[in-house]
Amino acid sequence: MSDENKKELFRGHLEECLRHLSIDIASKTPKYSKEAGKAKQPLADFCKVGVPTVTEWLYKARSSPLGEVLIRLMCYLNILGYKVIEWERMPKARQNFAELIGYGLLSGREAAALLEYKKVPSVYLVLYGNQDTSEEKDQKMWDAWKERKE
16 A cells, blocks of 8 residues: 655655645645635545545644544545655554555444454554554554555
């Protein structure tokens, strides 16, 4: 899923990548125009949100998603060639597992069940490095990715 040889469009923190994308879209289409909406539609579809939500992410500082939608957003930016620092710093096994969620191969609920977490947000806390996990759960993440990576 991730391609190490892909051309890097921009490297930065999530907020910086979103700002760069907003400038790119704004340079090609008038802000809030029908064309701008069409330019944002693929991102909205990938993240399973509406275009107004994408507009908020792009033009309102500190407005970014959480959980599964945040993972989808970072995967989409990766597809475009962005290198999101928060994503790059994620340990490889967790990054690969996050891709399963981001590309829709696992839902947050399925990921939580697979890792035996009672609450879905626990998965995201682990993936973002805000909560430690056991070697056993890290191995489950790696195994899940290996089974589904194609």
